């Protein structure tokens with residue numbers, strides 16, 4: 001009965017299958033540690049919950065729970081989504097004549113879907129980094145979009161910006177511009193999944209500059225850059241991209257008509273409401289006509305795909321952030337959760353340093369990463385020492401979000417053993 005696309009869909013998600021192995025080990029009474037899932041857990045293994053958000057959701061009037069949201073989102077939430085995307089730079093953008101579009105979506109995934117559905121033509125190719133969140137492939141493929149990748153890190157190092165492979169990016173852009181009339185780049189930064197990398201201000205500036213130059217040199221080719229900010233509110237610089245873009249604009253960077261920047265926001269992690277499926281696709285452009293069109297196109301796509309995004313969190317979260325106390329209470333909880341991640345990352349790095357474990361650069365967010373050509377063998381070897389991590393393409397993901405600080409010695413020892421570093 002299945003069509004070709006249906007037949008190509010395979011089950012057994014790698015992350016969930018390694019999580020199940022951890023759970024089995026635990027139920028068998030082993031002293032296993034869990035670095036598998038992508039949700040933030042307290043040190044005791046329970047799901048970490050932002051109490052301010054939880055209280056706001058519990059106080060919801062019943063109509064806000066039951067009613068549909070407007071198709072494109074509740075106005076107060078659309079307003080909040082722009083602030084979550086741009087932070088304090090929002091006012092400067094608006095004062096400089098920029099316009100902002102926003103459509104509420106079921107999580108950040110919905111925002112990615114809107115982009116996959118509307119920017120490239122079917123059969124065209126998107127540009128991603130080689131290490132990226134696995135579901136990107138499906139969002140794109142289900143919309144008939146192929147993808148190519150450029151390396152996450154400069155293969156031979158780079159003095160000025162060690163976390164952005166500029167030459168490779170430019171080569172890919174040029175090649176795509178020679179083949180198709182639209183370009184779309186997806187970039188999960190800061191606090192990248194699966195590595196925890198944040199690009200750094202020079203890297204971001206260089207990346208933006210290459211992209212804008214490509215748009216200026218190819219004025220017939222639409223250029224869309226999507227910043228996936230799923231984890232950014234746990235980063236040291238949550239609105240790093242907005243700041244880079246604003247700096248460039250204020251230093252006179254021309255903004256060609258064929259350039260659109262979108263920010264996919266997700267409240268799943270930042271507000272610990274994974275299951276309430278709330279996010280937005282925010283777009284920025286100097287022309288109001290372009291922004292009006294984005295609002296229409298994305299709203300219609302949502303209508304034709306999931307109808308309206310869930311109302312409850314749109315209501316509760318925007319209501320909470322509408323008061324100074326509400327925003328501050330959320331911030332206190334967010335800071336507490338960020339501290340958990342920062343402590344875990346610091347401990348892991350320290351333990352890995354002691355044993356010379358070659359951890360990738362990792363700064364922010366839920367994960368750390370170790371590159372390897374043989375991720376399954378490494379993860380299997382760690383599992384033998386009761387450390388459960390996730391083997392993905394090109395490396396092993398270490399879920400700092402799920403581990404506790406006291407687990408890090410054990411994780412580093414398992415990795416050292418797996419990499420043959422133990423004499």
Ligand SMILES: Cc1ncc(COP(=O)(O)O)c(C=O)c1O
Pocket residue numbers: 038106107108109110133188193228230265266267268269274278279
């Ligand atoms: C890189 C990245 N982008 C986007 C998302 C979207 O999350 P959600 O759809 O739950 O908001 C996730 C979730 O894991 C992610 O890891």
